[in-house]
Structure formats: structure tokens, C-alpha cells
Amino acid sequence: MLKLAKRMSFWAVAGAILFMIVQVVSDLYLPTLTSDIINNGVAKGDVDYIWSVGLKMLGFSLISIAAATGNVFLAARQSQKLGKTLRSEVYKKVTNFTNDEFDEMGTSSLITRTTNDVVQVQNVVMMFLRMMIMAPIMLIGASFLAYSKDGELTKIFLYVLPILAVFMGVIMYFAVPLFKSMQKKTDKLNLVFREGLTGIRVIRAFNRSKSEAVRFDEANKDFTDTSIKVNTIMSFMLPVMTFVMSATNIAIIWYGGHYIADGTLEVGNLIAFMTYAMQILMSFMMLSMVFVFIPRGQASAVRINEVLNMESKINDPKVITKMPAENRGTLDFNHVDFRYEGAERLALKDIDFHGRNGQTVAIIGGTGSGKSSLSNLIPRFYDVESGSIEINGIDIRQMSQHELRDAVGFVPQKAMLFTGTIRENIQYGKKDATDEEIWHALEIAQSKEFVEELPDGLDSYVEQGGGNFSGGQKQRLCIARALIKKADIFVFDDSFSALDFKTDAALRKALKPETKEAVVVIVAQRISTVVDADLILVLDEGELVGMGTHEELKETNATYQEIISSQLREEEI
The missing domain is CATH 3.40.50.300 (P-loop containing nucleotide triphosphate hydrolases)
Known part of the structure; x- marks a missing residue:
């Protein structure tokens, strides 16, 4: 939380604290003025004194209202600005994530962290600038002033506060873990809901609407049950506080009445003492509420910091090499090996080829052969394990990601x-x-x-x-x-698959004169799409098993021949 709180304006926070101190001091002074009116005005029938002190009370009430307004304004402004800053920072960080980092976090979890978790942090900040500051000041101030009115009556709090502390401790013990778990259950609910929306066509096509509804209901019920449970636990707080306050009032009136009868306590002081007692108990309850909600905000802050502190595996080099002004439009794979995060075997092994401007390099192979993996390495969505990829004669790891992707x-x-x-x-x-x-x-x-x-x-x-x-x-x-x-390099990752043969052919024909000064990389499934390419790469289980033109591969490469025979009739071949 402290890391995130550093983003707030120091002066605005200081202003909110100052306004809160003024409000609390004004609120604490009002019961003393009430006591003076009763003791010195009402008891003695001094109307002028009542008007004089009454106007003073009105003035302090207006000061309290103005200070409260200033505190709420600054607290709300800072909490909302912090939320805005966090959402912007998380979004900017996420846009620079590699594909591996996206997979590690999960889209649904990232959405929850950017929305629900940020709201939890905002609520805690708002609560901190209001209750967290008000409660201890009022608790200490009211205790001191209550003692000044009657030291004997303050002994009541030696019994009341420990009982209240035990009640609050039990509530916090059961509620805090549930508040933490609600964030993970929100992730799960978002995940199921998002999958249901994005996959609605597939769900309908396979008549799985009912099973998906059951799946969503399970996640929804889990979240709902936890919410009901935690709110049920929290609902005990108000009746407990009401009971303790009522018992405290009864004890104060009981003993205070005896003191008044003995002449050791004035009526006005008793009324002021009761007001301070309520302020003490309310301050204690506010502190308890803060300690209940802070762990939930802390859990959200940890999740947000996980995103902000995640070390990106792909970064710009300290010394950036600029693209050359001339001789652009070259692509070189130099004995490239690549594996996905945590994978045992290589996804691509010893890929070595060279493309020059004006050339079309086609990549073909069976499902899972590594075609898309190869194309994703060119804009550096992943980094190679060994070897190098060069664009315009420069290793892509030596140039800025912005300039690289500007060239692709x-x-x-x-x-x-x-x-x-x-x-x-x-x-x-x-x-x-x-x-x-x-x-x-x-x-x-x-x-x-x-x-x-x-x-x-x-x-x-x-x-x-x-x-x-x-x-x-x-x-x-x-x-x-x-x-x-x-661009200098055009990469079409199976981008012609939804086109009919006629449109496919027309597009490739129109593309040729427009890309004379660039390398065109086409990942394809269909032989008809790659037949006119200047260089065809045949992949099989991540290895380059053939390289050449259509005519050369048709005669010499067994894998390419299998692909041809699976797509074309003998007379078409």
C-alpha cells in the first residue's frame, strides 16, 4: 500500500489531514460548550450566557462542517487521482508485456486487477484520509476530555473497551481471510463470464449453453456464498456496538446519577461525559473497521504491484543500434533455436534462412510444426534461445522495440x-x-x-x-x-486462410509490385498460397526440413510432397 500511496500529492494529503484535525478539535470542543451552557446558563437562568455560548457553538459547528467538506473533497480527489494513475500505469505496463507474461497473468485477472483491485485501494485511501486520521485523534482527545470531566467515571472504559476489543478481534479473525479470498473468486467469476461471452458461437454450435450456465452459476454461487458469509459476519458489528453503547450509557447514567446526588458531579458535565463516551466508542469502532478493510486493500495492492513490478523478459538494450538509411529490406535467421517458457523441447531448432527485398518467403508445414512461432519471433514477441534474427543487417535485440515494430x-x-x-x-x-x-x-x-x-x-x-x-x-x-x-518486412501469419482461391491469388498478385523494397513472409496452410514464393520453408516439428522454390521442393522434398498430395489431385499436381 505504501508503494502505491507514494503516487499521491504530499500537499493534498497534508491538507486533508489538517482539515480533519480542525474538524475533530471542533467536534471535541462542542460537548464542553454544551456542559457550560447547562452548568452556567440553564442552571443559573442566565439567558445572555446561553446566547453567547450558543453562538460560539454555532461557529464551531460551521468550522467543523467546512473542515469536513475540505477533508472529503481532498480525500476523494486524491483517492480518485490515485485510481486513475494506477489504471494508467497498469495499462501501460500490460501493453509492454510479452506473450509469456500475458499467459502467466491471464486476461481475466488483469482486468480484475485494473478495475476491482484499484477500487479496493481507492476505498482504503479514502478511509485512511477520513477514518484512520479521525479515529485515533478523537479517541485520544475524547478520552482526555472525558477524564477532565470526571476521573471516576472513566474507569467504566477499563471494562467496556476490552470487551469491545474482543468482539472486534473475533469479527476480524473470521472476516479478513474471506475478504482476501473474494479477490481470487472475482478473478474466477470474470474468467468464466469472459469465456462465455467470447466463445458464445462455439457454445451455441455445440449446444453447451446449459453446461456453461451451470459453470457460471458455480463460480457465481461460490462468490455469492463468500460475500454472504463475510457480510453476515460484519453484520454482527452494529448490534454489538449498539449493545456496548447502550450498556455504557446505562452505566454512566447509573453512576453519574449517584455522583450528582452526592454533589460531586454537575449535570452538564455528565451530559458532556456521555457525549465523549460515544465519541470514544465510535472512534474505537472506526479503527476496527479500518483494520478489517485494510487487509483487503493490502491484498489488492499486492496484486497491483505484482503487475507493476513484473520484470519484462524482453527489454530494449542499453545501447540502441539505429536502422541504416540504405540497404533496407533484409531478413536473416541465423541458426535460431527457440522454446516456450517452461517447455522441455525446442519449438524451433536451427532455423537458418535469408530473405532479401523484393522476395516472398513462404512458410508451410503441418499443424504444430512451428510456423506461427517463427513468425512471432520477427517482431520480437518472444526472444530466441540461441542464434540471432537480423533485420536490415542488425540483430533485433540491439534495436529498440519501437523501431523494430515500426519496420514490420x-x-x-x-x-x-x-x-x-x-x-x-x-x-x-x-x-x-x-x-x-x-x-x-x-x-x-x-x-x-x-x-x-x-x-x-x-x-x-x-x-x-x-x-x-x-x-x-x-x-x-x-x-x-x-x-x-x-514497412521493410511484411509478415502474414496464415492471413489468407479465410479467403477463397480467387481472392487469394488476386491479393498476392496485387501485393507483388507494392512490396518490391520489402521482404514478404507468408505463413500458409495451402499450397496454392505459397506456389509463387521465391523461397519456401518447409517445417516439421520445429525443424527446417526443406528450403527452395515450389518446383525444387516438389521434386526433392518428401514432406512437401506429402502436403501437395493431401491437398491436390494427381492431375492438378
Whole structure:
């Protein structure tokens, strides 16, 4: 919590504390003024004195209200600003995560940490700047003033406070672990809910709606049961406090009445003492509440710090090598080995090839052969275990990630569009792209025709994930987004799979003259997609088992021949 709290403004926190001190001092002074009115005004029938002290009470009440308003304003402002800062920092940190780090944290958990956990920290900060400051000051001040009114009556607290402490301790003992577990159960609930939403088509296709509903109900029931349990435990706090306060009042009135009868205590002092007693007990309860909620906030703070403190495995070098101005558009894999985090065997072994500008390098192989793994190494989504990857003659580990990814136009295996318009999605590749450039990119990507048919053209709305477009349309828009970048390396990770053969061929034909000064890397499943490539890499279980043109591999490579025979008839071959 302290690490996160350092992000708050010192002067704002100091102002909130100052306002709270003024409020507490004003509140503590009011019972003394009440005592004076009763003892010196009401008892003696001095109306002028009553008006004089009454106006003073009104003044201190207004000061208390103004101070409370100032404290709440600063406390709320600081807690909300801290929440804003934390959400921004977590989001920025997450955007720089490697794929391994995403897998380690989990999307649902990251969402919970950015929302629910940040809210818990905000609540604790708000509570700290209000209750945590108010309670000890009021507890000490009220105890001292109560003792000044009557030292004998304060002995009541020697019995009351230990009893209250035991009750609060028992409540905290059972409630705190449940508060902590609720964060993990929130993660689980978000996970199941998110999977149900993103996989709704698959769930419906396999008639699994009922089983998914049961799965969600189980997670929801687990979360609900824990919430009910913890709130049931917390519900004992109010009746316990009411009972203790009532018992304390009875004891004060009982013994105070005897003292008044003996003439050792004035009525006004008894009323002031009762008010201070309530302030003492309320302060004690506030402290107990703080100690109940702080562990929950601390658990959330730990989860947020886990994200912020996570060491990224892929970082920019201390000395960054700049891209050359000339001789750009080269890609070299030099005996590259790669394995996923925690894996026993290599995902890619001794991959060695070289691509030059104007060339198309195609990668083909069976499922799980390492095609996507190889393509993900180019923009450095993962780092190689040994060997090196060079773009424009420079090891990608020696250049900044920003410059590297600026030089790579990447189309992922899963087409991903963002909420907005078609124009905004295409400009994701180039911020200042003109409409003319956008239409040209759409034309190369074979998207121009269907975009022109839309009522709003480039201003047509794109739903979340591109849900209002077909799979082929989404892929072509993603390709256009990459092409508008004018990169040195274009990577198409199985990006033509949703296209029919005619569109596939037309797109590759239109692509050729536009990428004369770049290396085009195409990951594909279909022979028809790679047949015209200048260099075809054949992968099998992470190893490069063939390399050459279509004609060369067709004659000499057994794996490539198997792929051909599985996709084409003998007369087509």
C-alpha cells in the first residue's frame, strides 16, 4: 500500500489531514460548550450566557462542517487521482508485456486487477484520509476530555473497551481471510463470464449453453456464498456496538446519577461525559473497521504491484543500434533455436534462412510444426534461445522495440479489428494516412469493393472485434492496415486462410509490385498460397526440413510432397 500511496500529492494529503484535525478539535470542543451552557446558563437562568455560548457553538459547528467538506473533497480527489494513475500505469505496463507474461497473468485477472483491485485501494485511501486520521485523534482527545470531566467515571472504559476489543478481534479473525479470498473468486467469476461471452458461437454450435450456465452459476454461487458469509459476519458489528453503547450509557447514567446526588458531579458535565463516551466508542469502532478493510486493500495492492513490478523478459538494450538509411529490406535467421517458457523441447531448432527485398518467403508445414512461432519471433514477441534474427543487417535485440515494430507490418493469425470506423482501423497502421492512401491499401487487400458498397464507406462503424464483418472481410481489412505502413518486412501469419482461391491469388498478385523494397513472409496452410514464393520453408516439428522454390521442393522434398498430395489431385499436381 505504501508503494502505491507514494503516487499521491504530499500537499493534498497534508491538507486533508489538517482539515480533519480542525474538524475533530471542533467536534471535541462542542460537548464542553454544551456542559457550560447547562452548568452556567440553564442552571443559573442566565439567558445572555446561553446566547453567547450558543453562538460560539454555532461557529464551531460551521468550522467543523467546512473542515469536513475540505477533508472529503481532498480525500476523494486524491483517492480518485490515485485510481486513475494506477489504471494508467497498469495499462501501460500490460501493453509492454510479452506473450509469456500475458499467459502467466491471464486476461481475466488483469482486468480484475485494473478495475476491482484499484477500487479496493481507492476505498482504503479514502478511509485512511477520513477514518484512520479521525479515529485515533478523537479517541485520544475524547478520552482526555472525558477524564477532565470526571476521573471516576472513566474507569467504566477499563471494562467496556476490552470487551469491545474482543468482539472486534473475533469479527476480524473470521472476516479478513474471506475478504482476501473474494479477490481470487472475482478473478474466477470474470474468467468464466469472459469465456462465455467470447466463445458464445462455439457454445451455441455445440449446444453447451446449459453446461456453461451451470459453470457460471458455480463460480457465481461460490462468490455469492463468500460475500454472504463475510457480510453476515460484519453484520454482527452494529448490534454489538449498539449493545456496548447502550450498556455504557446505562452505566454512566447509573453512576453519574449517584455522583450528582452526592454533589460531586454537575449535570452538564455528565451530559458532556456521555457525549465523549460515544465519541470514544465510535472512534474505537472506526479503527476496527479500518483494520478489517485494510487487509483487503493490502491484498489488492499486492496484486497491483505484482503487475507493476513484473520484470519484462524482453527489454530494449542499453545501447540502441539505429536502422541504416540504405540497404533496407533484409531478413536473416541465423541458426535460431527457440522454446516456450517452461517447455522441455525446442519449438524451433536451427532455423537458418535469408530473405532479401523484393522476395516472398513462404512458410508451410503441418499443424504444430512451428510456423506461427517463427513468425512471432520477427517482431520480437518472444526472444530466441540461441542464434540471432537480423533485420536490415542488425540483430533485433540491439534495436529498440519501437523501431523494430515500426519496420514490420504484421498481420496476426486471428484477425483483430477495434471499435470505431474503418478509417480509424486502417490509420492504426499509419496515423496520418490520407483517404487516398487508405483506398489504395484497401484496393491491394481486395477490400475496396465491399467497403464502397457500405452506406458510410470509410466511416462505416466497426463493432468490437469486427463482429459485423465476415472472417474474410476482417482478414482483408487487417491486411490493408499492415500494407499502409510501408514497412521493410511484411509478415502474414496464415492471413489468407479465410479467403477463397480467387481472392487469394488476386491479393498476392496485387501485393507483388507494392512490396518490391520489402521482404514478404507468408505463413500458409495451402499450397496454392505459397506456389509463387521465391523461397519456401518447409517445417516439421520445429525443424527446417526443406528450403527452395515450389518446383525444387516438389521434386526433392518428401514432406512437401506429402502436403501437395493431401491437398491436390494427381492431375492438378
